Amino acid sequence: MTISKGDKLPDVTLVKVTENGPEKVQSGEYFAGKKVALFSVPGAFTPTCSVKHLPGFVEKAAELKAKGVDEIVGTAVNDAFVLGAWNKASGSSDITMLADGNGDFAEAIGLTMDGSGFGMGKRAQRYSMIVNDGVVEELNVEAPGDFKVSSAEHILGQL
Secondary structure, eight states: OOTTTOOOOOEEEEEEEETTTEEEEEEHTTTTSSSEEEOOOOTTTTTHIIIIHHHHHHHHOOOOOOOHHHEEEEEEEEEEEHHHHHHHHHHHTTTTEEEEETTTHHHHHHHHEOOOOTTEEEEEEEEEEEEEEEEEEEEEOOOOTTTTTHHHHHHHHHH
């Protein structure tokens, strides 16, 4: 079942990318008490994700924070080392990367996709959401192959 507006995020283990290495966090605790702009990509270093998705959130970080976002979080079914390298190459310190290496978070919110046709296996769909104190306020799931509603610009319009 896919998560919906008004639902509380499930409590699963994610791995936060930090300067000191990977750090396990529980999603239930991590998203509590703050407003988060969360975006998910099918994979770090993939074309749309690297050329449009992550750069858009880097570019709009100050505007998002000016509209009340406490933190901007990117996630993907990749390991923390890959997400760390991706953020270092294309991101910024304004973006927190939470690795969903086994796809547990994507599975728990019902937003997985089968990327095996591209040699990627089970991945998360491309989406964005506004999460306030662990509760989904806005959810934007892309149609396969699209990049419109999960962008930083779209999220800005929802704040």
